[in-house]
Amino acid sequence: MAEGFLSSIFGPKKRSSLRLEDYVDLDEEENSDGVGSGPADLYVKVAELGGLNDVANIKEEVYSGNVVLVDVSRVDDELSLERSIKELRRVVSDIDGDIAAMGNDQVIVTPTVIKIDREKIPPVE
Secondary structure (H helix, E strand, O other), X not given: OHHHHHHHHHOOOOOOOOOHHHOOOOOOOOOXXXXXXXXXXXXXXXXXXXOHHHHHHHHHHHHOOOEEEEEOOOOOOHXXXXXXXXXXXXXXXXXXXXXXXXXXXXXXXXXXXXXXXOOOOOOOO
């Protein structure tokens, strides 16, 4: 359901040739080499959106200057998804950030200093 609604907001999704095995599960990946263990000025956070109640935490992160990758696949009705996206768009407008769909069930929300380039990096031929 999120697929149709996100496509109506952000445009149709083009099919990717990536496979499931091309991705690394961040929960299972150990951070044994110390990469990413120190403090940072900006973080990329991951959030799950189940409805309007979850928007407040996402807004707080974006207002704090963090990028948030939002999984919207848990939203069970289109009206709740529409309202949640509308509220995130208000935040982005308020702080001059950016918002874009990534695939059928993910949205990226960025703070003031980060804009989303909607053109994909071309593959090496």
